[in-house]
Amino acid sequence: MEVPMAVQFGGLVSGLNTNQMISQLVAIERQPINKLNTTKRTVESDIRRVGEMSTRLKALESAAKELGTLEGFMSFKGSSTNEEAVRVSADSGATESSFDVGVSRLAKPARMRSDAFAEGHTFSATTMNVEVFGEDDVELNIPDGASLTEVRDMIRASSAEVDATIINTPDGAHLSITSKKTGHTPGGDPASALTVSGLNMTSVQTAQNALMTVDGVSVESSSNTVSTAVEGVTFELLGEAEGVRAGVAPDREAILEKVKTFVEAYNSTVDAIRSQSNGGNRRRFEADLSEAVTQTAIDGPFVNLRSVGISSGATGKLELDETEFFDRLEENSAALAEVFSSQGGVAAKLTAQVQRYTGGSGILSGIEDSLKSQSDTIDSQIERKERSIETFESRLRRQFSTLEQLLSSLNDQSASFASLVPPSYQSNR
Structure with a gap:
């Protein structure tokens, strides 16, 4: 059986709407809590923004590390003048080169x-x-x-x-x-x-066994897939042939995709930084990242990103000129790779900068801890004020109840006094 909720009636004697008065007074007392809740929502929003910034910084670090070594930056592809007999592929351990290949016997x-x-x-x-x-x-x-x-x-x-x-x-x-x-x-x-x-x-x-020659050197293999003849190069033997010209060259499109991923990760991180509510942090973070990608990286034909077709535009984001990038890649692929992959290159500087932010004792960790502490403090303040308001409301109800009881008593006394006065006296009045 459900217990009916208690219903309170106010002002039965005084005629005052005491419930409404109490609600209005309590609402006034709750204003500080409303302000605290607004502040808490702002703090929680800041925590989410910091988390999103950390996620994007880590994606940027991953993209930078991908380009942080010569093997990671470079991608190669193979070519063959007779792909019905020999197909060529290459991994990051290869170098730009060409070979005369012959196949005299396939493995069976x-x-x-x-x-x-x-x-x-x-x-x-x-x-x-x-x-x-x-x-x-x-x-x-x-x-x-x-x-x-x-x-x-x-x-x-x-x-x-x-x-x-x-x-x-x-x-x-x-x-x-x-x-x-x-x-x-x-x-x-x-x-x-x-x-x-x-x-x-x-x-x-x-x-x-398969028998082949590479630049006149005989190679025997138990498999028709030969990956031990030339470092980083794999020959797939499909038929007997002589005078096949095989080559290894930078895979322009694959390298471009890695660089595009890096540029997109950088620009996405800039967006996350600009969403931060703290203007001082926002300017400092963006300046630190900008410095890592715009300053001179190394000595050589290409010294920084701008020299290979990647510039910092008017918006502060990176812009990639694919035509210029391909020209520089064709001109000197090893020197271009050094801009990213050398010890003082862009990837190393950016990775170090990102780790300052995202490491276990990094800047973002400190900011996030501070924001969470603020949130916890606000929760405690709200909890204390909620208890105070409950006490305040109970006190008001007791006071108004006492008032009603007093008025009721006065009314009773007035009625009793009136009953003692003779009717003739009352009529003469």
């Missing part, structure tokens, strides 16, 4: 095949061993009555580095097993590339 995997089995053939219980490259010997226990299909599936489900399939011929079904690895250990016995015991298997394809 070892393959073994069983004798023909009649339809419906089943095996007696036996043990089968599969070994690739002379290691990883896998033992398979074939149960009595297993079919050729079941044996194939057992091989496929095992950890053996082989493919298994059934080849149907007029004389019966053959189990064919092929190594997943091409070639064999360089200088080793090709026969060790694949050994299978237990099912009377015969070699039908000997493992074969």
Whole structure:
């Protein structure tokens, strides 16, 4: 059963709307709390802005670190005059270069095949061993009555580095097993590339290594993907050919995308800084970042961002001139990379500046702690004032109640006094 809420009636004797009067007086007392709540909302907004600024600064630091080493800044792409025979790719460890390439032989995997089995053939219980490259010997226990299909599936489900399939011929079904690895250990016995015991298997394809030349130097590889011939360069061999010209050059578009990411992260951080309510912090932060990206970075053909097509515009944000950037990249890619990646380069200076802000004892951490302390203090003030107002309201209600009781008593006394006066006296009056 619900307990009905207490209903208070004021001014039944005095005729005053005491509830309204109390509400108005309490509202006046609450004004400081309203101001505190407004201040708290401002502080909480500042905390969110500081958090957003910290997030964007960390994104800027990440973008700067990406460009902070020569390997991180540079991206390369490969080219080939005969991509049907040789494809070329390059990673950040490569250098701009070109090579004469020839391919005289492709790598092939070892393959073994069983004798023909009649339809419906089943095996007696036996043990089968599969070994690739002379290691990883896998033992398979074939149960009595297993079919050729079941044996194939057992091989496929095992950890053996082989493919298994059934080849149907007029004389019966053959189990064919092929190594997943091409070639064999360089200088080793090709026969060790694949050994299978237990099912009377015969070699039908000997493992074969790839042979290629790079600028006349012979290279042997067990794989058709050759990444050990030239540092940072991978050759994918697809066919036999001679006189292929392979090249490695800076990947202009990939480098540009990294720089664009950096510029966007910087400009986004500037927006976050400008959203801060503290004008002094706002100007200081923006000046610190601007100094890190506009001052001279190094000695050389290019000394700062402006010299490679990245300028600080009228808005204080970075602006990228792609045409000039590509011209400088074509002119001297290594020198351009140094503007970002050298010890005194833009990436290092900006990273150090950002870490001053975002580190565990950094500037933003101190600002955020101070704002949170302000918020906690405001909460305590609001809590104390709320208790004070509750006491104030209770006191008012007691005082008005006492007033009503007093008026009621006076009315009762007046009525009693009036009853003692003779009617004739009252009428003569």
